[in-house]
């Protein structure tokens with residue numbers, strides 16, 4: 558298996574909120590995309606891990622993914638230890654992604670920033686020849702941080718105007734989380750609330766680059782531009 562883009566996330570339904578539009582757009586452009594979820598949501602108020610995994614597989618079809626997997630690490634108590642990093646590094650060697658998308662490194666939920674840290678360290682480990690003798694070294698050439706829920710200025714924004722509806726359909730595949738049920742009702746937004754909320758966020762980022770809907774990312778390196786005359790987004 559050799560992927561062009563792999564998004565690594567803490568929970569099923571994270572990528573559908575933060576970078577799913579970009580994954581769809583890359584798949585539409587002919588790239589092979591994948592998602593690796595670290596946990597199956599076993600601490601979730603609603604639904605079971607089996608339900609979440611089945612829902613994530615349905616969502617994967619809407620996201621046009623070539624591959625999706627779940628490491629079933631412990632939800633809400635994700636630990637960045639050597640065993641977890643090794644598991645992740647070996648998976649990266651198997652999937653050989655050119656680009657890895659991670660959650661932004663600061664977040665309210667500990668699983669999100671731990672996933673970011675583990676993903677970053679695993680990308681480095683995956684490139685070490687002597688890590689293990691049964692897999693071939695591979696280090697992704699680019700790491701992007703999905704920053705939709707972080708209060709930071711994005712390094713760049715992807716226009717997802719044509720992918721937004723498909724991304725919303727993917728997210729609503731998680732019927733156990735966003736369906737109308739009494740259980741956890743005050744805690745969980747219903748479908749119209751989630752549609753409004755995600756629509757407003759995507760509109761905000763889209764507006765920053767002069768399009769309808771956008772998804773923001775941060776990169777740690779500078780971005781190279783070869784033609785300053787052709788740079789998009791008008792200055793104010």
Ligand SMILES: [Zn+2]
Nearest residue numbers: 567568571669
């Ligand atoms: Zn999450």
